[in-house]
Amino acid sequence: MKNLTERQKEILDLIKSYIGDFGFPPTRVDISKKLGFKSANAAEQHLRAIEKKGFIKILSGASRGIVLIEEEEKGIPVIGLVAAGGPILAQENIEKRIPYSQNLLTESxxxxxxxxxxxxxxxxxxxxxxxxxxxxxxxxEGSVVVARINDEVxxxxxxxFSSDEVVLKAENENYSDIKINPSVDELNFEGTCVGLLRNLS
Amino acid sequence: MKNLTERQKEILDLIKSYIGDFGFPPTRVDISKKLGFKSANAAEQHLRAIEKKGFIKILSGASRGIVLIEEEEKGIPVIGLVAAGGPILAQENIEKRIPYSQNLLTESxxxxxxxxxxxxxxxxxxxxxxxxxxxxxxxxEGSVVVARINDEVxxxxxxxFSSDEVVLKAENENYSDIKINPSVDELNFEGTCVGLLRNLS
DNA sequence: AGTATTACTGTAATTATATACAGTATGTTA
DNA sequence: TAACATACTGTATATAATTACAGTAATACT
Known part of the structure; x- marks a missing residue:
């Protein structure tokens, strides 16, 4: 997927905001009016360029037949099992994606x-x-973290958390603390836990 | 907002699913093809009827100019404190709303x-x-429920759960079971708990 | 019995829209 | 320096789409 030019981005954004406003995509004339083109063909050719770069699909013959191609990075990935040796966010670990939810959990x-x-x-x-x-x-210290110890998440x-010792605590009395010497074991922090979702029933 | 007839519902559903599939509304001809009308005017007249009843807005002159009228519910309400004496979903109880698109839980x-x-x-x-x-x-029995006992949620x-006795259990050893005789106390079940969200940090 | 609503067919006109073709101009890549 | 991409104007045309008008038929309501 090649990069769009500034103008092409502008047109793609216009299409998105038009859909947001009306619920359907603009015509070539609509685009031209908004951007001040005197010829609808200017819009047509931009659309073809944007299609060629893979950001939209033009349905031939259909009025307003502009289909937005979803970007891969749409939604927050859900990670099931983390395959050893790779990054957490590797494609193979992603179970599914769920729509962005800034309003749900206060932190991103x-x-x-x-x-x-x-x-x-x-x-x-x-x-x-x-x-x-x-x-x-x-x-x-005190927050719930996602840590990777010798490739295990x-x-x-x-x-x-100090330079010579890191202690991770399991919140279950049946488990004992994990004490790590960072110079012996490989330790990485993948992130902090900022929220929780549970599906019941 | 009057009620739609069966046929009109069918057409409104078709419009919604068409938008879901293509990203823009169908034309009169599209609708007619899907439902087997021989005249596009059949679709036209249905659309006018549906508009008259307030479920869509037809933008005159625009191709595919069908705008769905959103029902007042703009998202899933978040209820903070329930004021005594009223329904849970009363306006005064609604803290905010979370858009449908951000529904993260599998059950509705x-x-x-x-x-x-x-x-x-x-x-x-x-x-x-x-x-x-x-x-x-x-x-x-066994599921987590939202109950209202004498106006308290x-x-x-x-x-x-039987006709002569209902037992509600607090999942905390410091609390004892609540035993209710439905013929004495007013008991209503508001719903079942299907998921959980928590904001940490 | 008369009027309205629903649910269509059929025809036709107007306008909305996509889209091809012919240009102009500028900057970038091979 | 030729070929190509970007960014447009301008004209033209086929067709996609809305929409008015004229009907038919069944059912409901007053």
Whole structure:
């Protein structure tokens, strides 16, 4: 997918906002009026260029037959199992995507991670829950973090974070703390947990 | 807003599903083809009838100029505190609304209810969580329900449901079961809990 | 019995729309 | 330097689409 020129972006944005306003795409004349073209053919040729670059599909013969091609990055990915050795957000880990939800969780979420195991039940995080994760390096002691220890991804509370020792706490009395020496084990923080979703019944 | 006839509903549904498929509304000819009309005017007259009843707006002169009129519900309501004496979904109870497009839970949700108190912590439902509620009379023992007892709204697990006794269980060992005799106390089930949202951090 | 509503067919006119073809001009790539 | 992409104007035309007008027929309401 090639990059659009400034003008082409402008036209694509116009199409999107027109659809937002009216519920259907603009005609070539509509576009030309809004952008001040004196010929509808200017719009036509822009549309063809945008189609060629893969951002829209023009349905031949149909009036207003402009179909927006969905961008891949639409919606927040839901991660099921994380395959060892790769990044969390690798395509193979993405179960599905759910529409952006800024209004739902107050902080912005980069992805949802499906919880495996019962290590966090004491703070109400259960198996199969989806936790909303925000990718950030700015993690604090006391917050629930997504950590990767030697390629294994885990969700725990960050109890202690210093240069010579990191302690991750499972919120379940049956589990004991995980103590990590960062110079021995490979430790990465993938993000902080900012919300939770659960499907009941 | 008058009621639509069966045929008119069929046409309105067709319009909605067509928009879902293509991203723009159908023409009169499109509608006629799908429903087997031999004259596009059949569609035209149905559209006028549907417009007259307030479900769509026809933009004169524009091709595919059918605008769906949104029903007043602009999203799933979030209920904070329920004022005594009124219905849960009364305007005064609605904190905000979450757009349908952002529905993250698999089952359909009629509203979200903000949890007050700690009576359900043992199954991971905490104060300030939002539970997704589905309005239904079809409730089962064992499921988490939203009940109204003498005008007070509460969230509990339905433990026993028979004609002479209803038992609601708080999922917190510090609380005891609520036993209700339906012939003495007024009991209504507002719905079942189908999901949960939590904002962390 | 008369009027209105629903649910269509059939024809036709007007206008809305897509789209081809012929240009002009500028800047970028091979 | 030729070929190509971008960014338009201007004209023209086929066809897509709306929409008016004239009917038919069944059912409901007053």
């Amino acid at each position: 979420v980069d992805y949802y991670l499906r919880v495996k195991g019962d290590s966090m039940v004491d703070i109400g995080i259960y198996e199969e829950d989806l936790i909303g994760v925000r990718k950030t390096k700015d993690i604090k 885990t969700v725990k509370t960050l109890k202690k | 949700v009629d509203y979200y209810l903000r949890v007050k108190g700690d009576s359900m912590v043992d199954i991971g439902i905490y104060e300030e969580d939002l539970i997704g509620v589905r309005k239904t009379k079809d409730i089962k 509460t969230v509990k697990t339905l433990k026993k």
